[in-house]
Amino acid sequence: MDIEETPVLDNHLHLDPVNGRNVEAVEEFAEHGGTHLLVLNKPSWHLTEAAADESTFREVFDLTVGAVEDATEVLPGRAWPVLGVHPALVSRLVEDGHTPEEARDIMQTGLDVAAEYVTDGPALAIKSGRPHYDVDDAVWEASNEVMRHGFELAADGDFAIQLHTEGGEDFAEVARWAEERGLDRTQVVKHYSGGRLVGPTKSVLADKDELEIAIEEDEPFLMETDYIDDPDRPGAVLGPKTVPRRVRWLLESNHDEAVRTAHVETPGAVYGIDTEATLADRDGSGD
Numbered sequence: 220m221d222i223e224e225t226p227v228l229d230n231h232l233h234l235d236p237v238n239g240r241n242v243e244a245v246e247e248f249a250e251h252g253g254t255h256l257l258v259l260n261k262p263s264w265h266l267t268e269a270a271a272d273e274s275t276f277r278e279v280f281d282l283t284v285g286a287v288e289d290a291t292e293v294l295p296g297r298a299w300p301v302l303g304v305h306p307a308l309v310s311r312l313v314e315d316g317h318t319p320e321e322a323r324d325i326m327q328t329g330l331d332v333a334a335e336y337v338t339d340g341p342a343l344a345i346k347s348g349r350p351h352y353d354v355d356d357a358v359w360e361a362s363n364e365v366m367r368h369g370f371e372l373a374a375d376g377d378f379a380i381q382l383h384t385e386g387g388e389d390f391a392e393v394a395r396w397a398e399e400r401g402l403d404r405t406q407v408v409k410h411y412s413g414g415r416l417v418g419p420t421k422s423v424l425a426d427k428d429e430l431e432i433a434i435e436e437d438e439p440f441l442m443e444t445d446y447i448d449d450p451d452r453p454g455a456v457l458g459p460k461t462v463p464r465r466v467r468w469l470l471e472s473n474h475d476e477a478v479r480t481a482h483v484e485t486p487g488a489v490y491g492i493d494t495e496a497t498l499a500d501r502d503g504s505g506d
């Protein structure tokens with residue numbers, strides 16, 4: 220198979236319409252064969268100086284919704300927003316003088332707003348999680364409560380949730396928390412995952428070694444760059460052309476089935492999206 224014959228989805232990328240490359244990064248993705256994007260909002264403190272409250276979250280989400288509309292115009296497929304609250308916000312709020320419980324409530328409000336953008340608006344899924352660095356017990360517990368609130372929202376609205384968490388391979392307990400709230404574990408997606416994971420669906424960073432492990436594991440998976448679109452940190456993460464380049468490499472290595480898993484079947488199973496039906500005839504476009 221040739222890259223022109225398959226959808227190519229980056230499951231987790233950020234666009235910054237205020238300070239970043241924004242549409243230019245999407246064009247680079249498309250030029251290399253990319254077709255679909257899930258665009259995550261940047262952490263609220265990157266886009267606005269205002270303190271975190273409901274209107275701040277709306278402001279940040281609206282920026283991402285606008286960036287997604289612009290991205291869709293230059294993609295042969297389309298983009299969707301995934302909106303949520305960065306788990307590190309808890310530390311910023313506590314440093315600002317909030318108790319962990321107050322921080323939890325603010326972050327849960329942000330997730331409520333994100334869920335509204337899925338249920339009544341253009342967003343596809345929400346994002347939550349817990350800090351990837353060491354925190355004290357009260358902050359850890361508050362973070363887990365935020366994440367479990369996210370599971371409740373996703374179960375109620377029947378949509379998926381991406382997680383930003385600490386590293387590791389065993390997230391069976393987290394998957395159990397989701398299922399206790401009525402959310403299927405396949406609709407919980409661990410972003411920035413390695414090739415091996417127990418519990419949620421893995422969104423594997425587009426690294427050759429990790430992709431090879433994911434193929435050996437032979438389970439559903441997604442691919443992502445976590446491109447951050449930050450002009451102050453060029454090269455801090457993988458660039459927007461990385462997923463298409465890795466797809467080319469997989470196809471050259473005769474891993475057609477893995478490409479279909481990551482770019483058609485798993486997106487369909489997790490989010491209910493059809494990356495084939497939403498793909499224009501690329502040969503015919505522009506005629």
Ligand SMILES: [Zn+2]
Pocket residue numbers: 231232233259445
């Ligand atoms: Zn990210």
